[in-house]
Amino acid sequence: MTALYFVTLAILVAAAFLIGRHRAQSLIAGGAPSLHSLPSYHGMLPMAAVLVAMLLTFVIGSNIVARYAQSSSLAMLGAETVADPLKRSAGFRDIQNIAIGKHSGDVPMLLKEAAEQFASASTFGNWMVYGLGTLLGLFAMGYFISRISPVYRARNIFETFILVVMGICATVAILTTIGIVFSVLFETYRFFFDPSLKGRPTVSQFLFGTEWNPQAALRADQGDIKTAFGFVPLLTGTLLITAIAMIVAGPLGLFSAIYLAEYATPRFRAWVKPILEVLAGIPTVVLGFFAALTVAPLIRGWGEAYGLSVASESALAAGLVMGMMIIPFISSLSDDVINSVPQSLRDGAYALGATKSETIKNVILPAALPGIVSAFMLAISRAIGETMIVVMAAGLAANLTANPLEAVTTITVQIKTILVGDQEFDSAKTLAAFALGFVLFVVTLILNIIALQVVRRYREQYD
Amino acid sequence: MDMSQQTLTPEKAVTQQVPTSAKVVARDVNVYYGEKHALKDVSINIPDKSVTAFIGPSGCGKSTFLRCINRMNDTIPSCRVKGTITIDAQDIYDPALDVVQLRARVGMVFQKPNPFPKSIYENVAYGPRIHGMSRSKADLDQIVESSLRKASLWEEVKNRLQESGTALSGGQQQRLCIARAIAVSPDIILMDEPCSALDPIATAKIEELIDELSQNFCIIIVTHSMQQAARVSKRTAFFHLGLLLEEGETNEMFTNPTNEKTQAYITGRFG
Numbered sequence: 001m002t003a004l005y006f007v008t009l010a011i012l013v014a015a016a017f018l019i020g021r022h023r024a025q026s027l028i029a030g031g032a033p034s035l036h037s038l039p040s041y042h043g044m045l046p047m048a049a050v051l052v053a054m055l056l057t058f059v060i061g062s063n064i065v066a067r068y069a070q071s072s073s074l075a076m077l078g079a080e081t082v083a084d085p086l087k088r089s090a091g092f093r094d095i096q097n098i099a100i101g102k103h104s105g106d107v108p109m110l111l112k113e114a115a116e117q118f119a120s121a122s123t124f125g126n127w128m129v130y131g132l133g134t135l136l137g138l139f140a141m142g143y144f145i146s147r148i149s150p151v152y153r154a155r156n157i158f159e160t161f162i163l164v165v166m167g168i169c170a171t172v173a174i175l176t177t178i179g180i181v182f183s184v185l186f187e188t189y190r191f192f193f194d195p196s197l198k199g200r201p202t203v204s205q206f207l208f209g210t211e212w213n214p215q216a217a218l219r220a221d222q223g224d225i226k227t228a229f230g231f232v233p234l235l236t237g238t239l240l241i242t243a244i245a246m247i248v249a250g251p252l253g254l255f256s257a258i259y260l261a262e263y264a265t266p267r268f269r270a271w272v273k274p275i276l277e278v279l280a281g282i283p284t285v286v287l288g289f290f291a292a293l294t295v296a297p298l299i300r301g302w303g304e305a306y307g308l309s310v311a312s313e314s315a316l317a318a319g320l321v322m323g324m325m326i327i328p329f330i331s332s333l334s335d336d337v338i339n340s341v342p343q344s345l346r347d348g349a350y351a352l353g354a355t356k357s358e359t360i361k362n363v364i365l366p367a368a369l370p371g372i373v374s375a376f377m378l379a380i381s382r383a384i385g386e387t388m389i390v391v392m393a394a395g396l397a398a399n400l401t402a403n404p405l406e407a408v409t410t411i412t413v414q415i416k417t418i419l420v421g422d423q424e425f426d427s428a429k430t431l432a433a434f435a436l437g438f439v440l441f442v443v444t445l446i447l448n449i450i451a452l453q454v455v456r457r458y459r460e461q462y463d
Numbered sequence: 464m465d466m467s468q469q470t471l472t473p474e475k476a477v478t479q480q481v482p483t484s485a486k487v488v489a490r491d492v493n494v495y496y497g498e499k500h501a502l503k504d505v506s507i508n509i510p511d512k513s514v515t516a517f518i519g520p521s522g523c524g525k526s527t528f529l530r531c532i533n534r535m536n537d538t539i540p541s542c543r544v545k546g547t548i549t550i551d552a553q554d555i556y557d558p559a560l561d562v563v564q565l566r567a568r569v570g571m572v573f574q575k576p577n578p579f580p581k582s583i584y585e586n587v588a589y590g591p592r593i594h595g596m597s598r599s600k601a602d603l604d605q606i607v608e609s610s611l612r613k614a615s616l617w618e619e620v621k622n623r624l625q626e627s628g629t630a631l632s633g634g635q636q637q638r639l640c641i642a643r644a645i646a647v648s649p650d651i652i653l654m655d656e657p658c659s660a661l662d663p664i665a666t667a668k669i670e671e672l673i674d675e676l677s678q679n680f681c682i683i684i685v686t687h688s689m690q691q692a693a694r695v696s697k698r699t700a701f702f703h704l705g706l707l708l709e710e711g712e713t714n715e716m717f718t719n720p721t722n723e724k725t726q727a728y729i730t731g732r733f734g
């Protein structure tokens with residue numbers, strides 16, 4: 001049914017375009033005064049009209065049909081079933097299974113009849129939608145084709161149509177973002193202020209507490225085991241690992257970008273750049289077990305050789321591997337930015353007798369700075385948001401430490417830990433994940449704003 | 464990369480035929496971009512403390528020849544230069560010569576103003592800094608001020624030296640680029656169509672400036688404007704399809720060209 005609908009849609013769309021364009025072309029051939037719009041616009045306008053009419057009919061119509069088929073078939077199972085949500089969904093599942101013939105065993109008469117009702121209502125409704133859609137499509141097509149004339153402003157109307165489509169897409173994207181933010185915000189609010197929640201912290205306990213121990217909150221019946229939602233160790237853990245990652249990736253990424261952009265031959269660059277970018281495509285799970293199984297033991301071995309005590313899961317291992325992960329972000333973006341610095345600036349410096357490295361240091365890098373900063377910010381955002389590597393390599397212990405040889409944990413890892421497994425949705429422990437998510441969001445947002453400011457301040461200094 | 468192949472055969476050591484006033488002497492200069500032969504057997508003497516203009520239809524090799532004089536062609540991997548060019552009787556393609564020092568002696572101003580995205584002060588101070596020309600901050604301030612004065616820009620920018628050089632108008636930017644070149648005290652200033660991106664008023668200012676500068680510098684200017692060549696230059700060289708067709712006193716060349724191609728170009732019949 002759906003397939004047929006879309007085949008018809010495709011045919012009508014093609015027909016609308018061809019007929020419309022042909023009409024306009026024959027106007028020209030018939031010696032009409034010059035057309036306001038190109039013939040292709042006279043084709044695209046009816047095409048767009050058919051597309052919109054039929055898609056809207058399909059979405060709205062199928063929705064109505066589905067609801068009607070469901071409610072009318074359920075009604076046959078009696079008022080009691082309809083009223084109870086659990087029975088209702090179970091009943092409807094049965095009806096659907098019988099209707100598509102997947103139900104095994106004996107089927108009560110009542111259910112069978114309901115299923116038949118469901119099937120016939122669906123079929124009938126879908127044919128109605130098909131008929132209506134085709135009709136509306138034909139009508140839309142006919143309307144716009146009948147209006148074709150030399151003075152008809154098909155181009156302007158089509159441009160407006162495109163504008164509206166773009167606007168709707170942008171609105172959907174924005175609304176989705178706002179929706180996500182608000183749902184997180186709402187749960188965060190409950191975490192701090194819902195009076196029915198046991199063991200919830202105050203905002204200042206959360207923001208300034210130095211102990212993180214959400215596990216205990218579940219076992220309230222075991223007496224007064226201390227729960228703690230102090231967020232500071234998670235923040236320091238996140239920052240520690242991010243800092244290690246940036247210490248690794250910053251210089252490596254930037255220097256390889258400079259090498260690629262300024263020193264490498266075009267052939268070498270054409271080979272190496274894609275290889276570097278592959279590094280960005282390695283799934284973080286793979287990097288995670290590389291960190292846990294290869295890098296962490298290596299570090300521990302070295303540490304012991306120098307008489308240092310190294311935890312088997314260390315911030316250093318996670319940070320190093322995370323640094324590897326973000327090298328391509330920095331190198332690839334910075335390389336693009338450096339390449340887009342105008343050649344005229346290089347020429348200006350060379351003509352003054354600057355050497356290559358002087359030119360790079362004093363002219364190219366300052367000019368490319370805004371782009372490089374935003375590459376770094378993007379890399380930092382990635383590092384802060386990264387979960388898998390840390391879960392596998394840095395552990396879960398919320399230690400408040402600046403020692404990279406100890407185990408630490410991060411915001412994202414704790415969110416994941418809290419939400420994995422069976423959950424009571426209303427416990428403080430679960431809601432803590434939302435609070436963490438919200439803080440993470442704010443931190444990333446602040447970073448992005450800083451990056452934008454930097455970029456804006458230095459932009460348009462060359463063109 | 465072999466960019467500075469030269470022919471040092473004795474019969475090509477021609478400096479002795481050159482009038483003593485010649486600052487730049489080129490003999491049999493050939494330039495190739497890969498397979499493309501862009502400049503063919505160009506020989507010319509360019510006098511000091513005067514303005515020499517290069518004219519000719521676009522693509523004839525004016526910029527290419529100009530870029531040979533400060534070896535900017537070294538930065539183009541595919542480019543090979545053959546022949547001899549001397550400045551003050553010193554071969555500039557001599558492998559022993561330091562190109563950094565050469566470029567300090569031969570400044571260049573480009574077609575499109577290209578100030579660095581730095582402050583006005585830093586733009587001018589950049590050259591003296593990398594060549595270690597100033598011993599103190601006061602020294603540097605002095606160089607910056609005098610360079611800006613020589614470029615007739617000082618009065619306009621003296622109160623905003625810390626503002627970005629790119630915030631200036633096109634004409635001011637070009638004068639800033641001239642100041643930047645002057646700051647390393649070169650003997651020669653190369654200008655590649657320095658006014659082609661400017662409006663008539665800014666152009667007039669630059670031309671006036673070129674006239675002033677010619678008292679102290681050897682100036683070589685590429686221009687596509689016949690009038691400009693006539694206005695600013697003492698000597699003119701006419702290039703066509705990679706050849707130097709005619710060269711001489713500007714007055715004479717514009718009133719009485721010997722080559723018919725030159726005449727056709729000057730009178731606007733092609734190019």
Ligand SMILES: Nc1ncnc2c1ncn2[C@@H]1O[C@H](COP(=O)(O)OP(=O)(O)O)[C@@H](O)[C@H]1O
Nearest residue numbers: 496499501520521522523524525526527528539
């Ligand atoms: N970087 C380059 N690579 C290859 N060919 C070039 C390059 N620069 C200039 N050319 C060629 O050399 C010839 C002379 O160019 P150019 O000196 O820029 O001419 P003009 O300045 O007189 O307009 C042109 O045919 C041009 O295509």
Ligand SMILES: [Mg+2]
Nearest residue numbers: 525526527655
């Ligand atoms: Mg040119």
